[in-house]
Amino acid sequence: MTQQRVRVGIVGPTGYAGMELVRFIAQHPYMDVSYLAGSGAHTGPIGDVLPHLRRLSGLPTVSAFSPAACAESCDLAFVALPSGESGAIAVELATRGVRVIDLSGDLRLPGDVYRAWYQREPLANEVLARAVYGLPEVNRTDIAAASLVANPGCYATAAILALRPLVGWVDAQRVGPIAIDAKSGATGAGRGAKQHLQLGELANDFYPYRVGAHQHTPEIEQALDGVFRILLTTQLLPIPRGIFVSAYVQIDPDLAPAVHARYASFYESAPFVDVLPPGHVPHIKSVAGTNDCQISIAWNERTRILQVFSAIDNLGKGAAGQALQNANLMCGFDETMGLSGTALWT
Ligand SMILES: NC(=O)C1=CN([C@@H]2O[C@H](COP(=O)(O)OP(=O)(O)OC[C@H]3O[C@@H](n4cnc5c(N)ncnc54)[C@H](OP(=O)(O)O)[C@@H]3O)[C@@H](O)[C@H]2O)C=CC1
Numbered sequence: 001m002t003q004q005r006v007r008v009g010i011v012g013p014t015g016y017a018g019m020e021l022v023r024f025i026a027q028h029p030y031m032d033v034s035y036l037a038g039s040g041a042h043t044g045p046i047g048d049v050l051p052h053l054r055r056l057s058g059l060p061t062v063s064a065f066s067p068a069a070c071a072e073s074c075d076l077a078f079v080a081l082p083s084g085e086s087g088a089i090a091v092e093l094a095t096r097g098v099r100v101i102d103l104s105g106d107l108r109l110p111g112d113v114y115r116a117w118y119q120r121e122p123l124a125n126e127v128l129a130r131a132v133y134g135l136p137e138v139n140r141t142d143i144a145a146a147s148l149v150a151n152p153g154c155y156a157t158a159a160i161l162a163l164r165p166l167v168g169w170v171d172a173q174r175v176g177p178i179a180i181d182a183k184s185g186a187t188g189a190g191r192g193a194k195q196h197l198q199l200g201e202l203a204n205d206f207y208p209y210r211v212g213a214h215q216h217t218p219e220i221e222q223a224l225d226g227v228f229r230i231l232l233t234t235q236l237l238p239i240p241r242g243i244f245v246s247a248y249v250q251i252d253p254d255l256a257p258a259v260h261a262r263y264a265s266f267y268e269s270a271p272f273v274d275v276l277p278p279g280h281v282p283h284i285k286s287v288a289g290t291n292d293c294q295i296s297i298a299w300n301e302r303t304r305i306l307q308v309f310s311a312i313d314n315l316g317k318g319a320a321g322q323a324l325q326n327a328n329l330m331c332g333f334d335e336t337m338g339l340s341g342t343a344l345w346t
């Protein structure tokens with residue numbers, strides 16, 4: 001049987017997540033990039049707009065976004081624009097019959113929660129209800145049937161994957177609040193010029209930001225079925241890519257000997273989640289440029305606290321890689337298609 005090819009649009013290809021989508025999809029055996037468009041600030045042939053991709057053949061010219069042109073030339077579109085701009089465009093394309101994956105935070109939360117954490121007016125609740133949360137390890141079947149997917153946030157992906165095997169397995173009442181220490185490379189903040197991202201500010205420094213107020217807090221609690229209360233600390237690392245999460249959980253000590261087996265069986269059918277053997281720890285460099293998530297766990301007998309570590313590439317499993325994994329599921333392809341690359345260590 002010949003496989004139907006899928007015409008794919010990327011809205012926001014000049015952004016960090018969008019350009020990673022172009023790179024991944026150009027290697028996909030059954031997808032063709034048929035439309036590339038942004039705000040209109042950067043338009044023209046790919047070699048002018050994204051010089052590092054100039055040798056990819058057959059890519060369309062980058063144009064100023066038009067919903068009609070996008071719907072005309074695509075079966076499926078990724079919308080990778082800043083939160084506040086992205087969701088409405090994603091919904092408009094979905095209304096025009098395009099299958100859409102939105103990478104922003106606009107479609108992930110109920111309206112009242114979005115308003116409180118993003119400090120912005122949400123889309124209407126009936127619109128938000130159409131979007132399926134795109135974390136395949138939790139929601140694979142619903143994603144496969146969806147026409148509109150809300151791709152998870154980068155910190156949220158790393159934290160949820162670190163903790164989801166505990167849902168329904170530990171007694172959440174006895175666990176108490178979970179501390180999540182999360183660190184991100186600078187591309188997590190997007191490509192726009194911001195003072196705190198300049199080399200002179202970022203290099204040789206390290207600090208937490210949006211303390212107690214990070215917008216991924218409710219997203220993580222929601223994806224853990226609301227059973228845990230979390231304390232999220234987000235910090236900016238002076239590196240370009242990568243997210244590292246360390247989570248601290250007070251579990252029943254009787255469960256400790258079985259934790260590794262629980263994680264390994266929970267992720268047995270998840271091709272991108274690698275539960276490391278005891279004694280190993282994740283590295284950001286081991287997942288850079290890939291859609292992988294490395295996880296390790298350590299039981300600390302002295303304090304009776306479980307340490308869970310996870311590492312992803314914020315632009316891979318944290319954004320573009322995960323978006324392509326979702327698109328594969330929506331198209332009925334193997335979820336790993338176009339995503340089989342290994343990490344670049346140095
Ligand atoms: N970076 C990351 O690690 C992650 C990002 N995300 C989310 O993905 C989305 C994209 O992020 P990122 O790539 O970092 O962002 P960037 O700031 O790097 O890029 C934003 C893109 O949006 C385009 N754009 C902005 N406004 C408009 C508009 N009104 N109409 C059309 N295009 C527009 C820009 O195009 P132009 O050049 O033409 O102005 C640019 O291509 C965001 O919602 C972000 O929150 C989610 C997870 C991780």
Ligand SMILES: CC(=O)N[C@@H](CCC(=O)OP(=O)(O)O)C(=O)O
Pocket residue numbers: 083103104105153154155184185186187188189190215216234236
């Ligand atoms: C390093 C850095 O600044 N990271 C961003 C993560 C961006 C993101 O995923 O935000 P959305 O929820 O809008 O998609 C931040 O902390 O806001």
